[in-house]
Amino acid sequence: MKAVVIEFHQETNSFNPVVSTIDYFERGHMYKGEEISINLLDKPCALAGMFKALEESHVQAIPGCSMFTMSGGPIDQAVVDHFVTESIQIIEANHPVDAVFISLHGATQTTTYDDCSGFIIDSIRKVVGNHVVIAASTDLHANITDQMIKDTDIICGYQTYPHLDHFETGYRTAKLGLSCLLDENKPKMVKVHIPMIVPASTYTTNSDPFSTLIDHGKELEETGKILDFSVYQMQPWLDVTEGGSSVLVIDDAEENAKQYAIELAQKLFDMRKVFKPNLYSIDEVIDLTEQSKYEKPVVLVDSADSTNAGATGDSVAVIQRLLHKQSDLKTACVVTDAPAAVRAHEIGVGKTAKFSIGGTKYPEMHQPIQVECYIKSLHDGIFIQEGPAGRGMINNIGLSAVLQVGNINILVCHHIFGNGDPQLFRAFGMEPTLQELLIVKACTSFRAAYSLLTDNIYETETPGAASVDLKSLPFKRLPKDFYPFSDLDHYQVREVTLARD
Ligand SMILES: [Zn+2]
Structure with missing residues (x-):
């Protein structure tokens, strides 16, 4: 057989x-x-x-x-x-x-x-x-x-x-x-x-x-x-x-x-x-992180832009708020931005240049930021997951670079893979346990690994194709009489x- x-x-x-x-x-x-x-x-x-x-x-x-x-x-x-x-x-x-x-x-x-x-x-x-x-x-x-x-x-x-x-x-x-x-x-x-x-x-x-x-x-x-x-x-x-x-x-x-x-x-x-989601605003999480003296990093969960959930991963909404508030929190995040990654490789490591970051895939949803960045490191984008989920799996985020804006480290890449795995930071020189604020673009998958690193995890209201506010999304094809668009209080399976x- x-x-x-x-x-x-x-x-x-x-x-x-x-x-x-x-x-x-x-x-x-x-x-x-x-x-x-x-x-x-x-x-x-x-x-x-x-x-x-x-x-x-x-x-x-x-x-x-x-x-x-x-x-x-x-x-x-x-x-x-x-x-x-x-x-x-x-x-x-x-x-x-x-x-x-x-x-x-x-x-x-x-x-x-x-x-x-x-x-x-x-x-x-x-x-x-x-x-x-x-x-x-x-x-x-x-x-x-x-x-x-x-x-x-x-x-x-x-x-x-x-x-x-x-x-x-x-x-x-x-x-x-x-x-x-x-x-x-x-x-x-x-x-x-x-x-x-x-x-x-x-x-x-x-x-x-x-x-x-x-x-x-x-x-x-x-x-x-x-x-x-x-x-x-x-x-x-x-x-x-x-x-x-x-x-x-x-x-x-x-x-x-x-x-x-x-x-x-x-x-x-x-x-x-x-x-039902219990969401914090971006500013609330930034303020909480600044005011508290956490020994472990705060994870700001940007699930709406989670590529794990099929979103584009090109939102810089949280970085925008950090810059606006002139926060000096030691922060690490990952953003899908192939042009910025390629440009960083062209300019070279150790140089400083003005970059447009974000909004490259879904500009109708995500506005880019224009910032002066120090090119900290350049990468081929291949890394191995540490798990527990998918331990040993190989991910490839494409040609990528770590750009520094003050205390903010931004990994720009072609695609975000392995969102829930700390190696997405660690393998690129951004040790997660040494950050004050980690912006994690993932829904729930990340909890298996991140709950081992910290208890300070905040679901946050951010924009994106994977928004938790389902009624805000332009559904056209789902059947009629469907929760949460109808309450279906008397429905029996x-x-x-x-x-x-
Ligand atoms: Zn699933």
């Missing part, structure tokens, strides 16, 4: 005006065949989990292709067509295959299709036919569409946020996929749709009430009531026609899966109004979609 293993990963922010092209994927990674075995199987990623499960079951694992990049604007459809063509070539070259295991993000939109994941799965199903098992792992923030459900046997999502269980999710997916292949009584999957989105920074699986829900699901698993569950809080900056949060439950008994899927989904829906037999 053999299974082809492939991966397509990008989280789309529909409000980011910059299309994610093939160049953007090259900044992540694009591996084929043995390159996957060499580069990924020793990393804590979903593909490695799938390979492990296949190895344990003595099913031959065939590495297909893996295209992975960080969040961003909708993907150029040509990129997805390329991935599908390459994947199909590998599947056909290994004919007959028994299973295809796919690692997806699941909240992905292209310039042509709202449901990129459904398009990929459907394209593969058409080639392999009905008898081949297709199992997919996804992010917890995926948008699980009916198309995805119709064409897959198994879908499993991360059960942690910040995401720490990539490997385990790949492993669960492959184990259940193998069960579909090898066991007489195949697991059944049920989906319940929930018409809601909430800001991604307002919950984690480390604290109530979301942790209670996840713990309840795990208890159902551990006591043998169900085989598997995934609770999806759709990433809230995805403006698509079939958007929504959802719950998937997998069990041998369909009625059981249905009952617990509805129970978990109703619990999630009932929590919706608790997921009910919609049950059964996966394929």
